[in-house]
Amino acid sequence: MPDSYLTISDKDAANVVAYIRTLKVSTGAATTTGDPAKGEALYNSSGCSTCHMVAGQGGSLGPELTRIGMMRGAPYLKNALEHPGTDLPKVADVPFGGRWTQYLMFRAVEKDGRVVEGIRVGEDSFTIVLKDASGKFHGLWKPDLQSLEKEPGKSFMPSYKDTLSDAQMDDVVAYLASLKGAQ
Amino acid sequence: MTRALAVIACSIGVLLSSTAVRAQSQDVTYQQLLHADGTPQDWLMYGGDYKSQRFSRLTQINRKNVHMLRPAWMYQPNQPVQPVESSAVIVGGVMYVTEPLGTVVALDTRYGTKIWSWTPRLPEKLYTIGVHRSNRGVAVFDNTVYVGTLDAHLVALDATTGAVKWNNHIAENGEGYSITGAPRVLDGKLITGISGGDVGIHAFIDAYDLKTGKRLWRLNTIPAPGEPGSETWGNDMIGTGGAGTWGTGSYDAELNTLYWTTGNPAPDYNGSNRQGDNLYTDCVLAIDPDTGKMKWYFQFTPHDTHDWDAIQVPLLFDATIDGKPRKLLAQANRNGFYYVLDRVTGQFLVGVPFVKETWAKGIDAKGRPIVLPNTEPTPQGSLVYPDGHGGTNLNSPSYSPQTNFFYVAAREMGAYTVAGRPKVNFPDFGGGGRIDLSGDEAFGAIRALEATTGTMKWEYRMLAPAEVSTLATAGGLVFAGSDEGNFFALDAETGKLLWEFTVGGTAAETNLVTYEVDGKQYLFGGAGTCYVAFDLP
Numbered sequence: 001m002p003d004s005y006l007t008i009s010d011k012d013a014a015n016v017v018a019y020i021r022t023l024k025v026s027t028g029a030a031t032t033t034g035d036p037a038k039g040e041a042l043y044n045s046s047g048c049s050t051c052h053m054v055a056g057q058g059g060s061l062g063p064e065l066t067r068i069g070m071m072r073g074a075p076y077l078k079n080a081l082e083h084p085g086t087d088l089p090k091v092a093d094v095p096f097g098g099r100w101t102q103y104l105m106f107r108a109v110e111k112d113g114r115v116v117e118g119i120r121v122g123e124d125s126f127t128i129v130l131k132d133a134s135g136k137f138h139g140l141w142k143p144d145l146q147s148l149e150k151e152p153g154k155s156f157m158p159s160y161k162d163t164l165s166d167a168q169m170d171d172v173v174a175y176l177a178s179l180k181g182a183q
Numbered sequence: 184m185t186r187a188l189a190v191i192a193c194s195i196g197v198l199l200s201s202t203a204v205r206a207q208s209q210d211v212t213y214q215q216l217l218h219a220d221g222t223p224q225d226w227l228m229y230g231g232d233y234k235s236q237r238f239s240r241l242t243q244i245n246r247k248n249v250h251m252l253r254p255a256w257m258y259q260p261n262q263p264v265q266p267v268e269s270s271a272v273i274v275g276g277v278m279y280v281t282e283p284l285g286t287v288v289a290l291d292t293r294y295g296t297k298i299w300s301w302t303p304r305l306p307e308k309l310y311t312i313g314v315h316r317s318n319r320g321v322a323v324f325d326n327t328v329y330v331g332t333l334d335a336h337l338v339a340l341d342a343t344t345g346a347v348k349w350n351n352h353i354a355e356n357g358e359g360y361s362i363t364g365a366p367r368v369l370d371g372k373l374i375t376g377i378s379g380g381d382v383g384i385h386a387f388i389d390a391y392d393l394k395t396g397k398r399l400w401r402l403n404t405i406p407a408p409g410e411p412g413s414e415t416w417g418n419d420m421i422g423t424g425g426a427g428t429w430g431t432g433s434y435d436a437e438l439n440t441l442y443w444t445t446g447n448p449a450p451d452y453n454g455s456n457r458q459g460d461n462l463y464t465d466c467v468l469a470i471d472p473d474t475g476k477m478k479w480y481f482q483f484t485p486h487d488t489h490d491w492d493a494i495q496v497p498l499l500f501d502a503t504i505d506g507k508p509r510k511l512l513a514q515a516n517r518n519g520f521y522y523v524l525d526r527v528t529g530q531f532l533v534g535v536p537f538v539k540e541t542w543a544k545g546i547d548a549k550g551r552p553i554v555l556p557n558t559e560p561t562p563q564g565s566l567v568y569p570d571g572h573g574g575t576n577l578n579s580p581s582y583s584p585q586t587n588f589f590y591v592a593a594r595e596m597g598a599y600t601v602a603g604r605p606k607v608n609f610p611d612f613g614g615g616g617r618i619d620l621s622g623d624e625a626f627g628a629i630r631a632l633e634a635t636t637g638t639m640k641w642e643y644r645m646l647a648p649a650e651v652s653t654l655a656t657a658g659g660l661v662f663a664g665s666d667e668g669n670f671f672a673l674d675a676e677t678g679k680l681l682w683e684f685t686v687g688g689t690a691a692e693t694n695l696v697t698y699e700v701d702g703k704q705y706l707f708g709g710a711g712t713c714y715v716a717f718d719l720p
Contacts, residue, residue, distance in 0.1 A: 090621060100621070100622040101621065101622075101623045104623065123646060123667075124646055124665065124667035124668070124669055124685065125627075125644075125645040125646040125647070125649075125665040125666075125667055125669050125671075126665075126669055126671070126683050126685070127685075143680055150623070
């Protein structure tokens with residue numbers, strides 16, 4: 001630990017605590033009752049790996065899940081399966097006043113009327129880069145756009161609330177909670 | 184000519200031309216400083232002139248051609264350990280700028296070639312609590328470069344060689360004192376403030392003899408028991424209550440008055456141990472520079488519990504109000520209000536929000552905020568706009584006499600302010616903190632305010648609530664930066680975007696400056712850990 005941390009102020013300490021709280025590290029927040037093996041089978045048969053990567057296998061449109069069980073508790077995982085896009089992760093990034101929302105969707109309308117909808121992967125005051133559903137990147141010059149709107153609550157990921165039974169949901173949550181990276 | 188040949192030619196040119204130039208113009212005189220607008224090819228001091236207007240009369244880069252602006256050269260510090268924050272001083276073709284952790288470098292202004300550098304010998308155990316480990320600039324006078332250091336030394340360097348002329352240890356870093364701001368040269372005096380207000384230093388504004396470094400006077404910003412203002416404190420905190428002086432002041436030679444601003448009281452987010460207004464925290468002080476005596480003061484945020492230092496540069500301008508010519512002082516304050524004062528008397532004239540604020544109903548006729556209930560920090564957190572970094576921060580605004588607009592980087596961001604247990608034993612000092620709202624609920628903007636009223640005339644939105652400067656020019660332009668490392672130019676009248684260049688890194692935190700050499704105008708600033716000069720093809 002750098003020596004300067006020994007003299008961290010209350011204010012800085014409170015800011016560090018506030019940031020850590022945003023990570024929602026809550027692995028012990030709730031126990032999972034499902035069967036991880038059944039959950040893994042459902043994960044593979046439901047198309048999750050099209051957009052998510054586990055241990056190097058799968059797509060990259062959504063969050064990488066290799067260590068998701070170390071980072072998120074069961075309630076968060078269940079909510080993400082039922083209501084994707086409603087509680088997106090925040091990440092520390094100086095240009096956004098300390099935290100910004102990952103996987104936030106935007107809808108941009110270019111001068112010629114073309115619409116680009118995608119997940120924000122990069123932004124500054126003049127440009128934004130969106131990743132569309134096919135994984136293609138679109139770099140856009142903001143002053144040239146007709147409009148640029150955030151789409152809070154929206155996600156490329158479908159809700160599994162009505163496609164999985166309660167027991168199946170618990171199984172998938174149990175599988176995700178078991179993903180803790182290399183042991 | 185190839186780049187290599189150009190560099191060689193440049194180096195020879197530096198030796199020949201700058202030797203000649205130095206004999207003439209490195210010896211900056213007080214008359215030059217008094218009339219800085221008479222030599223717009225130079226940038227003679229922090230703020231551009233004594234009024235800190237940051238308005239350049241150069242016109243080569245203007246509305247019509249600014250879109251062609253391009254990088255001319257870049258300079259990367261030897262130790263890119265922190266973002267650069269320095270405001271350059273430019274004299275006769277030589278630039279004096281600082282880099283973290285306090286190194287002073289002299290650069291050729293045509294090519295960025297380093298001429299000399301000087302690095303302070305800092306202690307292994309360096310206290311910089313609540314202080315950026317950086318430096319915001321130097322002062323230059325009579326072939327001497329003056330700079331403060333993180334361990335609270337004030338140093339005079341030979342402007343042609345970097346050799347130390349004198350080195351005065353003015354306060355104990357082991358007790359929390361640092362210098363990060365640029366000093367100010369007046370006639371025969373060097374004025375400096377001090378950083379460390381968040382750890383209960385007994386802050387001051389000092390004057391030193393330019394030739395010898397001998398201290399001439401000290402004005403403490405927290406009154407001692409029995410002195411005027413001491414009644415605005417409880418019994419516990421006198422002498423340790425903050426009021427750092429880490430900005431750089433302005434000066435009116437006609438009035439012979441120095442205007443210097445002060446920081447927040449300490450502990451910052453818990454005022455239970457310091458009942459009262461806590462003078463002279465969050466103030467602008469009008470000072471007689473011959474004696475160090477205070478002529479008047481104005482306090483922006485009495486009994487501050489939100490970390491709203493008032494160290495934003497006091498910008499001086501003259502205007503007619505109600506048919507009467509007035510000498511005015513303007514400040515966009517961290518507390519979210521834009522103020523105009525009569526700088527002769529300190530009379531409050533205007534106080535209007537320039538960003539969203541939720542802590543005061545307004546400012547009363549005497550300039551005192553009408554504080555709303557339930558806005559104090561609590562253990563659970565109390566949501567207040569603006570956040571602790573304020574409606575704007577240390578980076579300087581600018582003023583154009585062509586438009587009579589005050590250009591400021593506005594920060595639109597709130598925070599939950601949390602009251603913690605007051606701690607007052609150095610280095611364990613503090614009283615809580617804040618939890619900023621998510622970045623996606625915040626934004627920044629460059630705003631043009633009518634200087635006499637604070638009425639917003641236009642704004643240019645930015646992604647993040649930026650801590651950046653503005654620079655106004657007679658070319659009809661306002662230059663600024665963003666927190667994402669963009670530099671850009673706006674039409675000073677309308678706010679229309681005219682040019683942009685991305686450097687990346689973190690904030691473009693330095694004060695942008697402009698200068699001319701060999702008939703060519705340059706724009707200069709820093710972002711991340713890099714300085715960049717721009718010119719036209």
